[in-house]
Amino acid sequence: MTDATRQQQAGVGSKPKERRRLVIGALLLLMITVGYIDRINVSAAGPLIKQDLGLSDAQLGILYSAFFWGYAALMVPGGWLLDRVGKHLVLPLAVLAWSLVAALSALAQNLTVLLGFRVVLGSTESPAYPSGNLVIREWAPLTERGLFTSLMQIGSLVGPALATAPAAWLASTLGWRWAFVFLSATGLIWLVAWVLLYRPPERARWLTERERAYILAERDHTTPAQQADAPVSQMSVPTLIRQRSMLGILAANGAQTYVVYFLLTWLPTYLVAAKHLQLPRSGLITSSMYGIAIVGAVLLGWLSDRFLSLRKEQALRGRRRFVIAVLMLAGLLPLVLTTWIDGLAMLVVTIAITLMAVTTSITLTFALTNDLIIDNTSSGRTFGLVSFGGQVIGLLAPIVTGFVVQASGYGPVFLVTGAVLLAGVLAMLLLPNRPLQPQAGQPSAVTG
Template structure:
């Protein structure tokens, strides 16, 4: 049977027959996942970057801006499960292409907004259309990488949510100042539409990719204990069945708690530096990049060390769980900013906290290890839904607390407590990681 399958693949893909040297097509795919994730987060963060000039131009108050921040998370959360289903049904190639062109067009329309309601509609559309992205990422990594490399591969594409801000915030601020805030949305949306065409043209699943040879295919499938199951007709009851598993519930709670910090840094962080710490715009421009750099280092270090320990014989369960527990626990250090006066020390603490959040974001690799192979997209979307509920609750929570207390003190304390809850979920509730067989 295996011989017949290999002959079929060799006939379909000429490069497959040449097994003298392993190809590295999986790294081309990984680079595209990274670019797509950068575009994903730049587009969702663009509103925060141009908020001062946009709110003035459209006469929007802070409460309305808070609602616009939360609108994205609301639509994104609702669409995640359908987005995962779309990924399982259509595959990463088509699902990601449709998602990219959809959210990029919605981003572009924000530049055409003439008031609150039009901008609200565009934000809702952006959130809904971005939903298939991370399920498509997880599915592609599961198909393209062996277990020993999935931690690194996951950390690379997750890194995209951290490096976009320090890389492009300065450029987008300059575009806004030179050409107006609307141009920021036109530029970011336009690049996304272009990349959607590149993705659809280049990406294929490994068994259909002409550039993959037998050696790379064998390496990708190394350690697989079961053949990949064919796609089955989707049953909505499967989502409820997955939620009955302890591992799924624990990762859902842990991801929500860990993601609370990420949402703070992508929404209220600039406001905190300016209003609570009274930093000048020059200092904000310099300091805002440091926590994001710390988070980038955190996710790369976690993925690399996790894979390293697996190669040294440490169990996949231990290697994947350790970053989740350590990172989420260390993220609670954010409360320390309430007890220091120096802005430099505040930035150092925030950098450590965001570094820890990056380490804790290795939960995507854990999802890849436990998800049923025929429902990787659905499992990813369920856990991502839990994580992105924080995209709604965090902006509203911080806005409500700061409005009624006049400062960030209790909001930061609450975020620290949420991190401790996530630590308990990963360390006590999660248990041993193992593939769910349905």
């Protein structure tokens, strides 16, 4: 049966009551969750690893950063591999590979070997987000892409929320090596579910014909020529980098990622070293911060979709950047105040606010990028460049923090991170205010 026949027989005119397609959204959320569980195992057990391997604070910061070296380096090649081989093969193999590497990391007996495992782990996780975005394009109706993307992004909070406390407890009880092994098993469980449930919507037997027809009719199959109102010039990576809008997006996303990676890697160690908590309790406190942030991020994402209704002209002027800047400022103030907070309850609140605001700003930064793209044939390299730029700046956070702690203690680290975020706010406000692919014969600058 052809797609057209399905659509005709099922009656595509109305939205079906069935929402079984959200199973795919849930699987994407769990995929990112699993990836973050294997990212944070080192952070959750950081104090024990530092003691076991005899590391300085600077060396610990380098170890925390090593994952992101491989992650950033293979992000663009991973996208190329997806185009050549396909997500249906690359994604499950990537999850299998990073689960095995996470488990094998337990064999490391010195810093050099453990660094190598972390770099390889980052490399194997690099196809996760590109693959997920391709699955969203395949499964999500146009009006639900924001929902599917939000579900996937929330995995970056769910992973630390669910895993930090168990990881810290396992490391304290059985040792950090066994913690690595047990946590890595979550990827294998996800892999079984993915193999059993994932098919393209054309072949997913668990869909009703009505819902299948709706998905096939509402997802985007238009050509670039149909989407554009006038001829556009295709953008190469060097051309994109020379544009002020792209520079603003790169700087802002880098600052956002810097904050997220600083908290992801150093927060449990900070609670042990500066707040004198036992490792299991530091893990529990960290998990509670991420748990609160999940609720807030979902609410902020829903509110932004509900109250920010943009016309095409407003989108091309980058009007969404004002909402992003406000969210970044909302995360900046509590982050800076953390330097002077002593009580754990208030610390949980301030860090949770920063996490929910900055995480939501990252999601909206990708939406802003989508607003400013005119030529669909350049969208892949544009998003790849944004992701790569964010990782390059973000991976500096664990290293810089390690050297700051070693030189001056924990007092200045939140102020340094806040300064980075403030620079990102200024870049977001001042630069992304014109299309990334100007239409032929039309001025590239858009005022307002």
